[in-house]
Amino acid sequence: xxxxxxxxxxxxxxxxxxxxxxxxxxxxxxxxxxxxxxxxxxxxxxxxxxxxxxxxxxxxxxxxxxxxxxxxxxxxxxxxxxxxxxxxxxxxxxxxxxxxxxxxxxxxxxxxxxxxxxxxxxxxxxxxxxxxxxxxxxxxxxxxxxxxxxxxxxxxxxxxxxxxxxxxxxxxxxxxxxxxxxxxxxxxxxxxxxxxxxxxxxxxxxxxxxxxxxxxxxxxxxxxxxxxxxxxxxxxxxxxxxxxxxxxxxxxxxxxxxxxxxxxxxxxxxxxxxxxxxxxxxxxxxxxxxxxxxxxxxxxxxxxxxxxxxxxxxxxxxxxxxxxxxxxxxxxxxxxxxxxxxxxxxxxxxxxxxxxxxxxxxxxxxxxxxxxxxxxxxxxxxxxxxxxxxxxxxxxxxxxxxxxxxxxxxxxxxxxxxxxxxxxxxxxxxxxxxxxxxxxxxxxxxxxxxxxxxxxxxxxxxxxxxxxxxxxxxxxxxxxxxxx
Amino acid sequence: xxxxxxxxxxxxxxxxxxxxxxxxxxxxxxxxxxxxxxxxxxxxxxxxxxxxxxxxxxxxxxxxxxxxxxxxxxxxxxxxxxxxxxxxxxxxxxxxxxxxxxxxxxxxxxxxxxxxxxxxxxxxxxxxxxxxxxxxxxxxxxxxxxxxxxxxxxxxxxxxxxxxxxxxxxxxxxxxxxxxxxxxxxxxxxxxxxxxxxxxxxxxxxxxxxxxxxxxxxxxxxxxxxxxxxxxxxxxxxxxxxxxxxxxxxxxxxxxxxxxxxxxxxxxxxxxxxxxxxxxxxxxxxxxxxxxxxxxxxxxxxxxxxxxxxxxxxxxxxxxxxxxxxxxxxxxxxxxxxxxxxxxxxxxxxxxxxxxxxxxxxxxxxxxxxxxxxxxxxxxxxxxxxxxxxxxxxxxxxxxxxxxxxxxxxxxxxxxxxxxxxxxxxxxxxxxxxxxxxxxxxxxxxxxxxxxxxxxxxxxxxxxxxxxxxxxxxxxxxxxxx
Numbered sequence: 001x002x003x004x005x006x007x008x009x010x011x012x013x014x015x016x017x018x019x020x021x022x023x024x025x026x027x028x029x030x031x032x033x034x035x036x037x038x039x040x041x042x043x044x045x046x047x048x049x050x051x052x053x054x055x056x057x058x059x060x061x062x063x064x065x066x067x068x069x070x071x072x073x074x075x076x077x078x079x080x081x082x083x084x085x086x087x088x089x090x091x092x093x094x095x096x097x098x099x100x101x102x103x104x105x106x107x108x109x110x111x112x113x114x115x116x117x118x119x120x121x122x123x124x125x126x127x128x129x130x131x132x133x134x135x136x137x138x139x140x141x142x143x144x145x146x147x148x149x150x151x152x153x154x155x156x157x158x159x160x161x162x163x164x165x166x167x168x169x170x171x172x173x174x175x176x177x178x179x180x181x182x183x184x185x186x187x188x189x190x191x192x193x194x195x196x197x198x199x200x201x202x203x204x205x206x207x208x209x210x211x212x213x214x215x216x217x218x219x220x221x222x223x224x225x226x227x228x229x230x231x232x233x234x235x236x237x238x239x240x241x242x243x244x245x246x247x248x249x250x251x252x253x254x255x256x257x258x259x260x261x262x263x264x265x266x267x268x269x270x271x272x273x274x275x276x277x278x279x280x281x282x283x284x285x286x287x288x289x290x291x292x293x294x295x296x297x298x299x300x301x302x303x304x305x306x307x308x309x310x311x312x313x314x315x316x317x318x319x320x321x322x323x324x325x326x327x328x329x330x331x332x333x334x335x336x337x338x339x340x341x342x343x344x345x346x347x348x349x350x351x352x353x354x355x356x357x358x359x360x361x362x363x364x365x366x367x368x369x370x371x372x373x374x375x376x377x378x379x380x381x382x383x384x385x386x387x388x389x390x391x392x393x394x395x396x397x398x399x400x401x402x403x404x405x406x407x408x409x410x411x412x413x414x415x416x417x418x419x420x421x422x423x424x425x426x427x428x429x430x431x432x433x434x435x436x437x438x439x440x441x442x443x444x445x446x447x448x449x450x451x452x453x454x455x456x457x458x459x460x461x462x463x464x465x466x467x468x469x470x471x472x473x474x475x476x477x478x479x480x481x482x483x484x
Numbered sequence: 485x486x487x488x489x490x491x492x493x494x495x496x497x498x499x500x501x502x503x504x505x506x507x508x509x510x511x512x513x514x515x516x517x518x519x520x521x522x523x524x525x526x527x528x529x530x531x532x533x534x535x536x537x538x539x540x541x542x543x544x545x546x547x548x549x550x551x552x553x554x555x556x557x558x559x560x561x562x563x564x565x566x567x568x569x570x571x572x573x574x575x576x577x578x579x580x581x582x583x584x585x586x587x588x589x590x591x592x593x594x595x596x597x598x599x600x601x602x603x604x605x606x607x608x609x610x611x612x613x614x615x616x617x618x619x620x621x622x623x624x625x626x627x628x629x630x631x632x633x634x635x636x637x638x639x640x641x642x643x644x645x646x647x648x649x650x651x652x653x654x655x656x657x658x659x660x661x662x663x664x665x666x667x668x669x670x671x672x673x674x675x676x677x678x679x680x681x682x683x684x685x686x687x688x689x690x691x692x693x694x695x696x697x698x699x700x701x702x703x704x705x706x707x708x709x710x711x712x713x714x715x716x717x718x719x720x721x722x723x724x725x726x727x728x729x730x731x732x733x734x735x736x737x738x739x740x741x742x743x744x745x746x747x748x749x750x751x752x753x754x755x756x757x758x759x760x761x762x763x764x765x766x767x768x769x770x771x772x773x774x775x776x777x778x779x780x781x782x783x784x785x786x787x788x789x790x791x792x793x794x795x796x797x798x799x800x801x802x803x804x805x806x807x808x809x810x811x812x813x814x815x816x817x818x819x820x821x822x823x824x825x826x827x828x829x830x831x832x833x834x835x836x837x838x839x840x841x842x843x844x845x846x847x848x849x850x851x852x853x854x855x856x857x858x859x860x861x862x863x864x865x866x867x868x869x870x871x872x873x874x875x876x877x878x879x880x881x882x883x884x885x886x887x888x889x890x891x892x893x894x895x896x897x898x899x900x901x902x903x904x905x906x907x908x909x910x911x912x913x914x915x916x917x918x919x920x921x922x923x924x925x926x927x928x929x930x931x932x933x934x935x936x937x938x939x940x941x942x943x944x945x946x947x948x949x950x951x952x953x954x955x956x957x958x959x960x961x962x963x964x965x966x
Contacts, residue, residue, distance in 0.1 A: 223798040338833060
């Protein structure tokens with residue numbers, strides 16, 4: 001019942017050589033994936049340099065495309081990608097044309113779930129590290145979703161755009177600043193979208209804050225805080241056959257914020273980063289590395305096979321980003337400490353302050369915004385809205401996107417529905433031919449904080465200058481519309 | 485019952501020319517001048533210890549039956565008056581304030597409570613000099629505008645008194661060294677009056693970290709987030725009595741008030757005692773809040789029209805320690821948000837956050853204080869709300885056991901002012917080294933200028949001076965209580 005199980009030894013050999021050459025990888029062995037330790041890291045002086053736009057390239061921040069009736073999708077990486085496949089299977093104007101995973105079972109499992117839901121079974125690709133190249137070479141795919149280990153994101157996205165597809169790339173979209181430039185240049189050269197799949201931008205709370213910020217409830221924005229605090233140090237980071245195979249590796253050679261975008265994406269949207277403001281520099285400090293080593297030594301996960309790994313990434317990384325308008329963003333990363341999940345999600349303006357975990361909204365006594373009850377008493381020593389009162393206020397002032405697809409999102413699920421809203425919105429943009437909310441500049445800006453934080457830590461917390469991936473465009477790019 | 489009030493017209497006239505001569509009417513120290521000349525490249529330099537001076541981190545003194553106290557500055561000093569009069573082994577000998585009526589009101593508080601009236605020093609900017617020259621005072625409390633702290637404390641120690649100095653103690657790195665050198669030279673204590681190190685929540689976290697509940701400590705966060713704009717139509721922070729404090733918002737861009745944030749964290753992490761701050765990097769948001777407040781200030785606007793505010797509304801400073809640990813401290817006193825000191829401590833075995841107070845304990849944490857049958861998940865706080873309250877009550881800091889009830893009665897920021905005063909004065913009475921020494925006063929206060937210099941240099945990392953001159957390596961941890 002496999003329409004095209006396109007993986008045989010001959011194809012594999014042929015593509016292996018081609019793939020390696022095309023991607024400029026060291027073709028030491030046909031099966032070698034990109035080695036993250038071999039990625040090009042930049043020096044303190046060059047990291048912030050804005051590279052000239054190659055001749056013939058044009059900006060894509062307002063790229064529109066031909067409207068489509070059906071958006072045809074291909075998926076690479078079905079551990080994390082399952083959620084996206086599931087979303088698409090529930091969107092009437094999307095079609096899952098092909099799925100790919102190195103693990104046969106995962107590929108077939110995803111295909112089967114699509115068949116059950118839609119009656120159509122997608123083509124499957126699996127079995128070796130180059131199988132994905134056959135997927136992106138198909139000519140019946142509009143969008144390629146890339147949800148593979150981080151070091152694969154850029155090579156796959158580049159190839160997909162080269163082959164005329166929009167690349168929807170999981171977070172972080174790129175590991176290095178150099179890779180970020182490659183994404184920007186490819187998107188501008190091929191005039192294809194390269195969106196970062198930052199689901200947290202579509203959380204109900206985040207959409208509410210974005211909506212309120214855009215309506216002026218916060219007054220002038222001056223400071224924001226965000227984080228990825230998620231205790232993965234006893235499970236996920238050691239899980240064989242999934243993230244344990246590659247994600248822990250980053251903890252052995254980089255000390256900084258390894259995963260900046262979940263916290264930063266939403267906050268960047270509140271502040272209009274890349275659209276009226278831009279990141280200027282980053283300073284970063286790490287705590288010592290303790291928990292991962294301690295757990296490894298105590299619990300000896302996977303029968304002690306990791307005993308020689310040396311972890312260098314500080315447990316808690318705190319960075320501060322300064323923006324061109326002078327605003328500040330504090331961003332943290334900690335995936336190994338004993339504490340509950342948090343993205344902080346803090347936004348401070350002259351007229352109001354929001355913080356998440358737990359969600360709280362304080363409104364200045366003098367704030368006369370039309371959304372507010374003019375008779376409401378407020379004092380500066382308490383949160384104006386929290387718990388049930390906040391829930392009510394949020395429900396009364398929902399982002400239009402939540403009003404539109406929030407119910408369906410809850411049913412389909414995926415991180416509380418935000419995965420579905422993300423997929424719905426991004427694919428709807430492609431269907432309508434309009435520029436998606438998140439462009440390659442967002443993908444690059446947000447992902448670049450990874451290497452920039454590493455750079456600053458290595459330099460004893462010296463400021464690392466942020467490159468301007470919009471090449472000055474941020475000064476004129478219009479703010480993100482409030483979509484409906 | 486009328487003790488001499490040292491402010492007569494004659495006194496005043498006699499003193500006025502003296503003050504005027506003292507470098508052209510600069511009777512009052514000028515914060516602009518104090519902060520002049522600070523360079524980001526030089527903060528880390530450790531000046532050699534002057535010949536004859538010796539460290540005071542283990543300074544003990546003769547036990548005394550009564551601790552005799554003088555207090556300068558009776559706006560903020562009121563809380564200390566209150567504590568002192570409630571302690572039978574403390575006697576307030578003298579009170580000083582530039583405003584006569586303010587001093588008299590506090591003298592009346594003392595008289596009512598103790599039956600004795602302290603001597604008063606009022607009316608001129610150097611009235612305090614006569615108070616600290618008295619021979620019957622052991623401890624001088626200094627609760628004046630910041631620029632006065634160091635000159636007063638140095639003079640008090642020179643004249644043989646222990647100087648209990650309000651926060652911030654020194655305005656500049658240079659002043660912080662002056663405090664250290666004076667304390668070491670005159671063998672007098674110079675503790676910082678950091679009341680927040682004595683909050684019940686802070687004392688609980690301090691005890692738990694000292695007893696190992698948190699495992700290895702790696703990161704901490706503190707803040708002074710306090711909307712001081714006030715809800716009065718004229719904007720409380722714009723009033724004349726806040727002129728001196730607002731002035732710092734025109735002089736620096738950094739964290740003008742770091743010690744409420746760093747103080748408690750320093751007691752958890754053992755800064756100055758086994759670890760020490762090595763460098764800080766600081767970033768400020770734009771300044772908007774104070775300028776907007778002035779616009780709303782109505783009739784009074786003209787008076788402050790020439791003030792140009794430089795201090796960003798939100799300052800975030802990252803600090804690295806010698807053991808590699810990281811600390812975040814923030815300052816924001818002009819934004820619409822509720823009070824917070826952050827008060828967070830992250831260890832390998834537990835995590836605490838304040839505002840609201842929450843404690844997460846690692847599922848593998850086998851500390852004897854914990855219930856071994858307790859189920860814990862990494863996705864929820866183990867203790868918060870009433871459960872945390874119960875846990876805190878079951879494990880109070882010994883100081884809370886000793887004086888917590890009294891502190892609640894005496895009050896003062898929920899009792900922490902009294903716990904601090906009780907503890908520091910009790911150390912002097914018994915001749916023990918106080919919990920907070922001049923090294924803490926200097927290390928915590930210097931972050932004002934250090935953060936300012938980092939922001940001014942485009943957020944370059946700036947070295948934090950080691951006021952212990954290497955002593956932190958061998959100093960033992962702060963005992964829970966002595």
